[in-house]
Amino acid sequence: MYDFLIVGCGFAGSVLAERLASAGKKILIVDKRDHIAGNAYDYYNEDGILVHKYGPHIFHTNSEEVFKYLSRFTDWRPYEHRVLGSADGQLVPIPINLTTINKLYGKNLTSDEVKDFLASKAEVRNPVLTSEDVVLNTVGKELYEKFFRGYTKKQWDLDPSELDASVTSRVPTRTNTDDRYFTDTFQAMPKHGYTEMFRKMLSHKNISIMLNTDYRDIIEIIPHQNLIYTGPIDSYFDFCFGKLPYRSINFKFETLNQEVYQCTGTINYPTSNLYTRITEFKYLTGQAHQKTTIVYEYPTAEGDPYYPIPRRENQEIYNLYKKLADQTPNVYFTGRLGTYKYYNMDQVVAQSLTLFKKITMQAMSDVQ
Known part of the structure; x- marks a missing residue:
């Protein structure tokens, strides 16, 4: 019997898994994909260059609590994105x-x-x-x-x-010469990559991990007391109020036989080309290598759901699902997809830390 079945190994699910496991709870965390770390997953490609599989993830936060929490699982490399x-x-x-x-x-x-x-x-x-x-x-x-x-x-x-x-x-206009993309207090990249940070986060003895697993295939088989769901909320309820729209991205990776391709981490193309931007990973990771890998981003309506689309009519559909979610006992919805909000990574971590406190307080009041 698991205390919590957690769906999704990204930031939302993994932070909750670690916190609950540290509080003595027995956790099973599952993911459809064949890896942990969700969309923050990074890996060394065939040329030995550390790349982000689902596009560039640049960490920044004003929250000391979030930064200190993640610092338990990684050293940092200072990095200010331009x-x-x-x-x-x-x-x-x-x-x-x-x-x-x-x-x-x-x-x-x-x-x-x-x-x-x-x-x-x-x-x-x-x-x-x-x-x-x-x-x-x-x-x-x-x-x-x-x-x-x-x-x-x-x-x-x-x-x-x-x-x-x-x-x-989200993109301010400045009247000074500050050319940093973010102005947050804490700006850094996990020194050994995001996947390594997640591996440490999920290494607790109370956490079991199942990859390549759709939670629907096991939910009736594996006994658990509570469910934490970080997938698309409309999918959980079988789209009963209709589909919530998301934007996805097709990534085109290219490894070049040169040390540097462009003069900064990311270059945006607002009016030209079909892609929105090109990112060069070595700026983000600080890796020294004789080759370099870049990624082009082509937004699309099809594919993995990355970005909830912030429009009033979509919010109204989400509100119907939220009402249903609030009436579903022992199930917690969190993360970008679970709450249909365009959150940054640090905001998802903060949301999960807050939900952990709420679950803990609920458990204490139940005991009393």
Whole structure:
């Protein structure tokens, strides 16, 4: 008899498995795939280069609790991600900053002057409801067309006017020369890779792991008291309220017989090409190698569900599933897919740590 059957070996499921196992619970964690670590899974390819199978995963967080927790399972390599965007035949920093504006417009503005410049370009939108509203309200039509509209259309197959404001709110506009993609307090990569971090996380004697396993094939056979489900919530309920839409990505990997391919970790292509961006893994991992591996990302509607699509109508469908989930005893839904939210890795870890505390408090009140 297991105390918890956990579906999914990504961040959401693995953090809960480790926490509950450390609290003395007996855990079985299962995954459909043939590996642990979920979408953060990394491995050495045939040329010996460490790559991320499901696209670049760059860790950053403002949460000391999350960083300290993960530090139990890995040493870190400091890494600040930098992204350039291809616009008007040149590469400029993304998110838009003072350097971006000066390069694009051939100006030499100061931080104060660029604020006025952007204000002169901005188109006031009130209320701000969509991703288009966010960008036009901040930088105006011209920069919206150069950096946001095409990229968003490729990524989501929707115009920014059809997406929730939260999508483009994730990418701030800066009036200084800070060219880091993230400004979080903690920015680092697991020194020996994500898979190794997960291996340590799941190495507790109270945790059993079954890979290549669909939970539906074992749920009636293996006795357990509680279920933690990190897969798509609509699938769990057999799509009774209809399918929740997701975006997926096709990854095209290429290993080149040269040490370096591009001048930074990621280059975005907002208006040109069918792919959204190219990432070179050696920037992320710090690995020294005479060859280099890059990955092109082609967003698609088919394939593994990666990104819940933030739109009001999708949220309304999710709310129906959430109501059903809340009425399902001894089953907990968590993670990006289980709660249909576009979370970063650190947010998923924080969510799982919070759920662990909730489960622990529930158990204590049951005993009393």
